Amino acid sequence: MSEFRYDLLNNEQVIIAPNRLTRPNLFQEIDKKSDEKTLCPFCSGHEDMTPPEIFSLKAKNSSSWDVRVVPNLYKAVQIEATDISNIDGIYEKRDGFGAHEIIIDTPKHIVCFEDLSTLQMKDWLNVIKLRVEDLKKDIRLTYFCIFKNQGQNSGATLPHVHTQLIAMPLIPKNELSNLKYYFNHYKTHGRSIFKDIVDYELEQNKRVINESANFISFCPYASAFSFEVMIMPKVKISSVDALDKKLLDEISELLKDSLSKLKVQIGNFDYNLYIQNPPMQKSYETEEFFDEIDEFYRFYIRIIPRIYKIGGFELQSKIHINPLSPENAAELLKSTVI
Helix, strand or coil: CCEEEEECCCCEEEEECHHHCCCCCCCCCCCCCCCCHHHCCCCCCCHHHCCCCCEEEECCCCCCEEEEEEECCCCCCECCCCCCEEEECCEEEECCECEEEEEECCCCCCCCHHHCCHHHHHHHHHHHHHHHHHHCCCCCCCEEEEEEEECHHHCCCCCCCEEEEEEECCCCHHHHHHHHHHHHHHHHHCCCHHHHHHHHHHHHCCCEEEECCCEEEECCCCCCCCCCEEEEECCCCCCHHHCCHHHHHHHHHHHHHHHHHHHHHHCCCCEEEEEECCCCCCCCCCCCCHHHHHHHCCCEEEEEECCCCCCHHHHHHCCEEECCCHHHHHHHHHCCCC
16 A cells, blocks of 8 residues: 655655556666767866866875866856846846856766775765865855766766766755755754654664764655665764765765665666755845754755656656655665675
8 A cells, every 4th residue: 555655854745655666667777888988078088078177186196186076068057157136027037157067076987986986985075075165165155956967867968977066046945945944843842853863763773774973874764766865964964064084984985885785776777866965155045044054954965766767747746656665675775785
């Protein structure tokens, strides 16, 4: 029997419908064929095929780069634009101001992020931290989207593993609504909703995959996607740029563990991965709660396997149908040997 489940974190409903699990091709394995390396602009030796480098992480006493950051050649927003709003009749528009960067995860032509080592994932997270620290110096940039599209079904257009960072002067409406919701929970209960979720998941231990001293990986209670995994701090860490060396070590190990177990269970699979962070600047929209973000907010990493397509029901109702319960998914992943 299916269930409506309430997603406490995103303030929305999902449907868990196990009877849809046996639909044809639901877990069809995706053929991972890389493009010709000679045409890849992200490979080492092809640096002249990208816009000028913004930043690179290099090993000590090494002339080659380990992680490289460049402007996106096909920008959704651009730093050269003005942050000015204009009236267009009954509508409103503004120039596409912001920053759109590509983080090239490795110089080698690797097409599956999960194949990187734990150390490489740590370097990747460290570069993200450094880019957030740098970009937030521009007080016009308020909200950062940090995401990875892995495979064609996720929206990726280049196979070489990479990540995108889009910094904008505005906060998406749904995220602003969530922030107010989290703040109201904190004011009402005296603790963050993230603490409630983490504490309950650890207590129940039905959906936990793994944990370290300061982080937990688990399948969310109202998972919108089959085998969805979330990595969340067990302690107060509101932003990715607050991670020190020890915390980077911990979360990188959990990330590698989660992706490796998913690959054992699903095989080669496409997915979206994003890092959810709070706003970086105080604005009129966030003035009410910005100074207390460290108390009521925790950043997290969300892994969304794209092993089946979203249909018309999801698009119209905004309610996802997930054919695999998070309890079953967590049980499979927790028992996976890698």
